Amino acid sequence: MKKLYIGILSIFIISMLAACGSQASGEQKQGEESSDKKVLKMATSADFPPFESHNEKGDIVGFDVDLANKIADKLGYQLEIQDMKFDGLVGALQSGRVDMVMSGMSTTEKRRKNVDFSKQYHRSGEMFIYKKDADIKKLEDLKGKTVGVQLGTIQEEGADKLSKKYGFKVKKVDNANILGQELASNRIDVGYLDKTVAKGYVKSQNLTGFDDPTTSSPGMGVAFPKGSDLTEKVNNILKELEASGEMDKLKDKWLSEYQE
Numbered sequence: 523m524k525k526l527y528i529g530i531l532s533i534f535i536i537s538m539l540a541a542c543g544s545q546a547s548g549e550q551k552q553g554e555e556s557s558d559k560k561v562l563k564m565a566t567s568a569d570f571p572p573f574e575s576h577n578e579k580g581d582i583v584g585f586d587v588d589l590a591n592k593i594a595d596k597l598g599y600q601l602e603i604q605d606m607k608f609d610g611l612v613g614a615l616q617s618g619r620v621d622m623v624m625s626g627m628s629t630t631e632k633r634r635k636n637v638d639f640s641k642q643y644h645r646s647g648e649m650f651i652y653k654k655d656a657d658i659k660k661l662e663d664l665k666g667k668t669v670g671v672q673l674g675t676i677q678e679e680g681a682d683k684l685s686k687k688y689g690f691k692v693k694k695v696d697n698a699n700i701l702g703q704e705l706a707s708n709r710i711d712v713g714y715l716d717k718t719v720a721k722g723y724v725k726s727q728n729l730t731g732f733d734d735p736t737t738s739s740p741g742m743g744v745a746f747p748k749g750s751d752l753t754e755k756v757n758n759i760l761k762e763l764e765a766s767g768e769m770d771k772l773k774d775k776w777l778s779e780y781q782e
């Protein structure tokens with residue numbers, strides 16, 4: 523009888539412990555376990571400076587990465603970053619492979635059907651960029667040209683629509699870094715991308731360009747699987763970071779050179 527009692531008691535204790543261990547409370551574990559924090563899995567497409575890109579050492583750095591680290595810190599999680607193609611990010615959230623996405627992602631209504639977004643943390647707008655001798659000044663001048671966009675972006679969708687009206691070809695690439703190379707080697711005439719990122723190419727490759735007059739795309743937000751309880755927590759953290767001035771500091775550090 524006593525043995526049976528101890529047996530039942532230990533099963534009870536083991537299952538209690540297991541339940542505690544698997545609970546996703548988001549709080550740092552106490553005592554001796556505090557060094558192995560729970561992991562917050564974030565996915566990004568690290569081809570989009572100043573938001574996310576690889577530095578010389580191969581580490582992923584940028585505004586989104588710093589912001590993600592602050593968010594993870596405040597939640598008591600250890601941040602783990604997975605680099606993937608931009609057009610795979612929404613799927614990674616939907617299948618639950620990652621907990622959040624930060625990738626300069628515009629908070630479009632279309633994406634909202636499949637993911638939840640935090641409040642917006644940056645607004646970029648779109649820009650067409652090209653070499654200075656390209657003889658382009660406005661949308662009408664794009665006729666017969668090849669415009670490069672990144673797959674899965676709002677620019678892909680935008681370019682598909684505009685191409686019919688303005689008579690240009692659209693070349694779609696996986697990786698946004700390639701757009702700069704394609705321009706340099708004349709495999710595309712024009713790149714169409716987020717203005718904040720485009721400004722970097724304008725400077726580093728001595729290009730020029732014009733703002734897209736046709737769209738008013740929504741700002742960038744953090745994306746989560748539908749129904750995630752992180753959305754509200756992260757919204758509160760974003761508000762805290764705005765109120766404390768930390769958000770402005772991050773923007774000064776990463777984005778100031780890329781603004782007008």
Ligand code: ARG
Pocket residue numbers: 566567568569570574608625626627628629672674675676677698716
């Ligand atoms: N803002 C655009 C969008 O949401 C492009 C984002 C591309 N991001 C990246 N990391 N390559 O569609």
